[in-house]
Amino acid sequence: MKQFFLTNLFLCLYISLTAQNVQVSVKIFNNRKTVSPYIYGRNNSITDFIGNPVPANTWQLYKDAGLNFFRENGGNNLTKHNWRLNISSHPDWYNNVYTSNWDYAAQTLHQQIPAAQGMWGFQLIGQAARTNANNFNDWAYNNSQWWSGVNQNLAGGGVVNTAGGSQALVNGDPSQYLQTWNHDSTTDILNHWFGTGGLGLDSTKIRYWNMDNEPEIWSGTHDDVMPVQPSAESFMQLYFAVAKKARALFPGIKLTGPVSPNEWQWYNWGAAPVTGSDGKQYPWVQYFIKRVAEEQQSSGIRLLDVIDLHFYPSSASPSNVVQYHRVFFDSTYIYPEANGVKVVNGGWDNSIQIENIFGRCQKWLNQYMGPGHGVTFAVSETHTQLQNDPNAVAIWHASMMGEFMNHGVEYFSPWNWDIGMWETLHLFSRYNKSNSVQATSSDELNVSAYTTVNNNNDSVTIALVNRSLNQSKTVVINFPDFLLANQAVTTLTLSNLPVGSETFVSHSNNALQTASISPQNNSLQVTLAPLSITSLLITGTGVALPQNLLSFTASKGDNKVLLNFTTANEMKVTSFDVERSADGSSFTKIGTVIGGSANGQYAYIDAQPLPSMNHYRLKMNNQNGGYSYSKILSIRYDKNASIAIFPNPAKDVVTVQLHMPAGAISLKMIDGMGRMVKTITLQSSGNTLSTAIDISGLAIGQYYIHAGSEVVSFIKHK
Template sequence: MRIRALLISVGLLAAATVQVSGGAAQAAAGPVLSVDASASRHAISPYVYGMNFADAALARDLRLPVHRWGGNATTRYDFRNDTSNRAADWYFENIPNDNTDPSTLPDGSDSDEFVDQNVATGADTILTLPLIGWAPKARAKACGFSVAKYGPQQSTDPWQPDCGNGKKPDGTNITGNDPHDTSAEITPAYVTDWITHLKSRYGAANSGGVRFYNLDNEPDLWFSTHRDVRPEGLGYDELRDRTYAYGAAVKAADPGAKTLGPVGWGLNSLIYSGLDQDVCGRTGCWSNPPDKAAHGGQDLGAWYLDQMKAYESAHGTRILDYFDNHIYPQQSGVLGDNVDAATQALRLRSTRQLWDPTYVDESWINTPVQFIPRMKNLVAQHYPGTKVAITEYNWGAFGHINGALAQADVLGIFGREGLDLATLWTAPTTAQPVAYAFRMFRNYDGAGGAFGETSVKATSADQDKLAVYAAERAADQALTLVVVNKSGGELTSDVALTGRAGTAQVYRYGDADLTTIQHGANLTVSASGFTGTFPANSITTIVVPKGTTTSPSPSPSPSPSPSPSPSPSPSASCTVAYTIVNQWQGGFQAGVKIVNTGASAVNGWHLDWTYANGQKVTQSWNGSYNQSGANVSVVNVNWNASLPAKGGSAEFGFLASRTGTANDVPAQFKLNGATCVKV
């Protein structure tokens, strides 16, 4: 459906015509884009830019905000022997982590190393906790379906031929196997022990420790993925009871930790229990699922949220903080590496299932999905105050520009639709196009340049051709736009901007060069906007400075921003933007950007300030901190030591405890002893 933007007027015809890329003469007319910085303002959670299993280099490059330890192998993991069962993904085998020195355990486990990386890169951690009631019984390889014990099987591990896939040669499942072949029973006490261990190494959640815990991984599929220990589907009541027991154990062990559940696999997880998916998958009872019927015909997602609310009402403790379900596009060929022309077009259309009420899912689903609004509406109706998360999603084609376009579209949708947390399954390599899609939001200039934290109104007359997303940045009040050309051809479009005028920076990524983000020529934005040409198969980030406001003052942003400060004096050689990113009782997270405005480069820096109200830094990233009393000093790390003259910059972040108010910005900052201007 095409809707002409309401903000376009005759005045736009006088807008500056700017080639965002070359070739305007050959470009087709594109849909009108409109951005209004004063409308539809809401905070974008930084946690929507998360990943599963990113390497440290990529995490640093993207300043990855949240990093998840998840997947089927984490449903049965024991930190004490550092061994996981790989479930149906790999022959139901117990496999110890061979990088660990067993004599040091539980210290130095694979999960510890995961958290260590996050501490070093500044990412918050999500760890998956087993709710299934089983964990590897020993630090040794073992098979869930031994060929010697259970007979010939359809497939066996080429390197461990006694480990089969649990299916007889005719394809039917082996039944009656002994779960103790690989596993031993665990209870919520296991969770208590693990969190106690984590707190001893990293502190509590509110003091720089592990912040998030997934309440297992896709428990509605245990009957398939972990059928060697759980051959029957998980019903409504048992899901509730396990969540109560294990969620309560998390909150007792670390009250500041946040929990995410039920971590279902997709749309069906909002409707059916694992028991109904098991039974109806075999018998075809989808029109009258027995477990659902036994619970008043209520969909699982709504019932689950009701039960979590009931627990809080009865006990005074919230044991569910995020309503978390996964989504993988079910359209044929989209999830994977297929890049034929039809699949590329389908991949780009299919992102509409995240939000669009007019998009009928082109798969077996065959109905509008509206995944994010659907989940938010369930929360609003059944457990208000719960946040919404998607801890696994994947739109495929990581190594192709088509995958990058889809990923950029998805990230824009997450921010616009108000999702609270998302982690891509799994992470791309640093050189893959999908990694560049993240950079266009997180580090488009290689110096920490990022999409804004406050979403503003941005519309396209044809989202399937040009998608546009916009946000205001707290540190400098710049308006940031991301435009995704999904049409397959170069397009020239009028872009109406309400509220901004000035000289903007342009960055773009596309199939002309998949190895780098190009910094294009600056463009001039007039009072009514500009006209831009967007290359085929490209992502363009446009940064419009605060400049001149050309419309009524915007409504206040819900995201925190630094206190007002005077304009830089002529003699100032540096500016500092100090931003409160997040805060909670007794603590906060802050980000700092230093800009060298002087005529000489700075090679090696330290930034110093003094707190007035008891703040104490507890953890930092992209800089090494030292605090003595109220005096704080942050020193560069190797890769950001150089600040080129006239605009060179560096950013770092930190966590801090407080007894006063987190929004108390230090009165003065000094860069290598020289006083900087706060901006």
Template sequence: MPRTWCLFAGLIFAFVAPLRAQIDIEVAVDLSAPRTPISPLIFGFNHDLAGWQKATLRRWGGNSTETYNWVNNCSNSGNDYLQANSRWLARHMPAARRGEPAAVLTAFHEESVRRGVPSIVTLPLMGYVAADDLGPVLPGEAPPSRRWKRVVLEKGAPLSDQPDPSLDTVYLDEEVAYLTRKFGPAEGPTGIRFWALGNEPGLWAETHPLAQREPMKCREYVERAIAAARVVKRIDPTAQVVGFTAFGISEYARFHRAPDWETLRRERGYHWFVDYFLDEFARASAADGRRLLDVLALNYYGEDELERHGGLLGVMQSPRTLWDPGFREASWVGEVMANFTPIIPRVRDSVARYYPDTKIGFTEYDFALPDAYPGGVAMADTLGIFIDQGVFLAAAWPRVGHDLMTQAPARYAVAAHRLYRDFDGRGGTFGDLLLTATSSDTASLSAHASLDSHTGCVHLVLLGKTLHATDNVTVTLKGAGTDFRKVRAWGFDGATPQLQELSSVESIDGNRFVYTLPRQTSVHLVIEPAPAVGGPGRE
């Protein structure tokens, strides 16, 4: 009997032990390397989420903005909802204001000014905007028809603050001039700082099949985008132009289904459409004697199939497609688009070759499960990757449900931003100077570090990507030149997206300490320097 019981107990232990597994991970933070400033504009959003008012950038974009008529505040929903013309974008405004020119944009940017953050405003480049708010547009009413207004880039006549709504055309330069006069130039305290060249142009034939019946050609879009950039720079030379807000990797690579891409690629020897876009803007800028594109902007969404094929772990791993050359995600991107990943280093190479000093931005991004721990980790890791890779601006768009009339919660997506922007509930933020942090087990733990130039504290974000194992993380501060004494921690976990203060490390020996990270836990560590020895009054 005792022998049988021992065997039984051994079997139990064999099955239970893995559930209590521990992983030893080394994290090294290098304080000796050059410390580059971190752009604060990567913590932006496309729409305001309940309970979160600390976005550093607000973008006015999305499918409906591509058909927004600034004269009457109407837009067309395209395939998002019945091809309907409406005042959906003005739905939260008082009825009396909906007839004012650019009332939607005015209200949006006034809120940005109130918060003290810049706006990105999308310009409609597809060619047609909504003429009315009379509901669904039938196939027989595709443009040109009375249900649409044609967009003309330049009026060729004096620009008015009271545009004529009876005209069949809407003028882009008049829109930019109206808002610039209203708010002042971009370099001023209230001006619109960024203008975006349309929204996901490679998808127009799918999102707005009535207005764009065939896939947009590469040449046609780029020529139109350059012309629009010239309009912006002529009216406000201090404004920054953002483009091309591509929807995903197939648009980065070949402008989605553009019929002229393969010919262009063979003739010019480009690797992907990003090269062509940058090259054409560089040539146009050289001809004009001024920069026409300031920020190369992409949209990036984790693939829906990641959750099916890779499970919860696949969702947490997926941001590595942005930076890790040895990673292949569990989706079609990992299988057939490997020549275009990792994305950000590829983009940097293209910028260096074709249009140096162009900044990089992500005007939309998100991953699956924004209201669950894996989605929060993916969002927080992406923010850390943007910091590490020197991204200039970013605006999250958590997928909070496909029903336009409701919003599902995105509490973990907000928790990810709070981990960097308000980790202690008192406005505590990640540092302002980049430090290099390396994890010995990237699949289990991501690490992102910074230095606060004012306090001397090192900030280290550790993102646990294991579902069951505890991480024993040994942190080493290399090349510090100073001693650190204490670690405080705040974080969220799989049980709650609410950030809480967690266990601290009361003493550090030789700038090296161990932090135990329970399963499904992500933390922001604040590593405090020891008081300086000596000072006034000491010999």
């Protein structure tokens, strides 16, 4: 009896302790998304003044930290920037005009970090800086010190109101420092940077362009030229004019908007939602998406690639801040600062507290553009109100990046940069893998397991984030479809960061604490300190298979790729689906091999490999309807270009040569204004295909041929 009592006591104690642990399940083939390297971003990292270059050690810090995305348009200073004169009017400093050399900044970025992505933007407001000759003399007034009157409109001969505040006694005259700046003026920077005779910058590394900045509050930030807020529809017409011109000049551009300033403006234009031409009220971003969809439909021109929003919450409470990542995609999170969202259904409804803003945007995009719209999401400015709390800052930053990895966000660039952020950027950018996968936590409120895996499925990084302010958390991680190698797992931890002292110096000199843990029964256990981040660097031996896949290889042949695989003890495997991907993330079945080979040896020939990288995996199907995956094999198949055109320039006829997989091919010819002028449907056999196109009736100018994702341009001449 005594032994029975003790046995049950220990069993109950074990169950109780196990229940208190956080259980994490990692499935490396579920919810798989490619991680954008541009979520590792920042604002205002490069000087735009030739006389004050970024020091060499700062460039090295950027490289060591893994900074990949540089938003350098200056925010409010973007709106009246003049790229031709390399000057900009500063609305947050009397509207004074100062040097701002984007050419220098872009060239410097290309030279120092060629792989990085830079972001600039277009001016939509219609005015740009002209001269600094009529600046307000802030040095003579107060030695250029900040005071409450820096927002007064004093450039152009204004009279200062010494009592402070944003209203001058007499506003300056904008015509004394600004000039007219239309859609041609703002978009011609694309020719200047990327066109013939231009600077020769790499357009693929400056693809993202903000469509101005925070237009919802122009009557406040730029009241010198926009004292009355324009209507939402007036702004949309400005947007359309610039977007169409930009797309015509640079077909591969990524147009980003509406670049709204904060939560209120996600739903309101000015003080209220937008009333459409149908008399209905729409939350602002819904109206924006609706109007873009309508204009795309009528013009045939793509006008939006990324929904870009800013977010400036007001709470200084760490317990609130570490949950801010839930504002964007969480349909259950009650946001304590919810405000603008209360009008989302028309009138004011004080009970609405769930933002889920990108979830809402996805619904609106599907509604107006259809499920294949291809528009993604981004946050190009945000900041917290935390003061001297680097550990909470690090948790917030890690949670934001982790959430954005999980949902395929395109880019993320906080505006301010506090202690703790270099450390989290470095930990995520330098150690995460290329694909985000599913990791479910039994205590998601406090502990998240942001998990990434490489394309070969043999290396996993799990970034464990403990948001609890004062409790340690023991986490048990299980891997249903991944086999851990029989070796120690390295752990990298950020915890107890000191207040007031930057700890990140370089890749090798930082606050990361290194340790190791050992796997047991294909699981891991680790204890997390309060407000800490621990990344586990895990090596695997492959995926967990229902049979023993002895080998799986890929080799190039003449116009084909040969896949060979050998199995043993197949255990009810009925077939093998061969899947292929261009990016290592999104796979498509290209064939099936029936199981049951007497010797366990199989082969499959891909007779139409993709003209670059090909990623292959096997999906092994069993009699019970279950399946599992092999590792991923990657092989580069270099062919001639998928699309070529000659002669170029041409007068009457151009010949288009294609090398694409078998099937229907739609050729689209787009003119320099982004209008479709010809559509031709061809049938490819998988071999080289040539077709002649009559262009004798076209106007002289530049044209673009689109075939699938490939684009090539040509010139029509006399």
